[in-house]
Amino acid sequence: MLEITGQELRRCDLVKVRGRVDSDTAPELGRALHDIIKAGRFKIVLNVSGVSFMSSAGLRQLIDILKTCKRWNRGNLLLAEASPKLYEVLELAGLLSIFSVYKTEAEAVGSF
């Protein structure tokens, strides 16, 4: 079970996800982010500090959302507050070349 909370700020959406993102739960996260995209908002900050575990199903979901957000330069999906473990996984998976990871929510939000 994921806990997903969202907040629409002036220039971006701030989403916080807590829990285990695996094949079972990744679709939930995908739906939450797609709802924002369907509403025409493509600038998203995802706070992942509460993610205890992220499988490649979760990563695949994020890549998918990232691609949709970045299309036609209309936005981005930024990650904030990744734990050292998650950061290492992103690094191993080569994802640091496509994802921007910010130390704090505020820095991520402030970059839009």
Add this chain to the structure above:
Amino acid sequence: MLEITGQELRRCDLVKVRGRVDSDTAPELGRALHDIIKAGRFKIVLNVSGVSFMSSAGLRQLIDILKTCKRWNRGNLLLAEASPKLYEVLELAGLLSIFSVYKTEAEAVGSF
């Protein structure tokens, strides 16, 4: 002795102040904020979560900066993460009518 750290984000400056803001130290805070204003940047988020004590000298300093920032609609000074004690003082002093206080840095930054 105050600890003041600043960071220039895309649309605003994020400043964090830690310590005791009294008649002795308020000028330090004033200088730090005025440096930003002198550089032509009038959108400032001040994270006050680390403020252990704020005297009316500190409040006066903040009012002064707020007025300078808001002149000609060019900006604002937003407060973020006020402790319950500080929030109560702001309330007693009637300052909630002129200051916007945000729960998190990200919400404050995201409001610009």
Add this chain to the structure above:
Amino acid sequence: MTADASLKIAGLYQNLVKITDFVTKWARTARLNDRAMYAVQMSVDEACSNIIEHAYGGEGKGDIHLRCELLDAGLRVTIVDFGRPFNPQLVEAPNLRAPLEEWGAGGLGLFLMRQLMDEVSFSFKPGRNELVMLKKRTPPA
């Protein structure tokens, strides 16, 4: 139970920390809760800053005498200076409904002291200005 302690200290802004420590210790002994303690700290800080700035017209011009008394009702703080007297009646409370441009004119400090403390009274004798403030202990809820 009553008890009291006093502190004589030079009127320097850098002494505000020592002054706060002194009243905090006695506020704790008086079993004030956190909110009440913060009210005392702010009010005493404010009063002493005003003395340095207004009564003495600057730092290092004179001493400040503080006294803390534990009363059954709470904590009484007396602050004495030997500078210029003033008339507190003439200090207008700030207009909390004023538009932003009118803010910052002054009067915020005295206003906050009156808001934060249960009693605030000034008395002026030639060469000696005395401020007495009382913060009551609220019974634990």
Add this chain to the structure above:
Amino acid sequence: MTADASLKIAGLYQNLVKITDFVTKWARTARLNDRAMYAVQMSVDEACSNIIEHAYGGEGKGDIHLRCELLDAGLRVTIVDFGRPFNPQLVEAPNLRAPLEEWGAGGLGLFLMRQLMDEVSFSFKPGRNELVMLKKRTPPA
């Protein structure tokens, strides 16, 4: 010292938590450090997700058998399924330098398993697919 334990469980995504708990317990017994434990958790999660999705072609189509062995060198995990075999050689590693548009084509899961574990080997017998993974214990620094 060697010891081993096994778990037989239905191929359902909701069972991933139980599977993780099982391997975590043994990773801890094997005295793997936090990073190594996370590597094992991710790799096993990945392998079992692949079995459900690819080998069985969906949830509830077959069981997964897991076995954890404590070795002197670390922890060995064996995962068996009875679904469709595949040829791991044909799965290309993702191009980490590719432009964003080309990302997400697949192959990330196997790639991560190989990155995270010290050994990863598949073997396929008729009706029985076996994956053996080893994570070595790093001596405390």
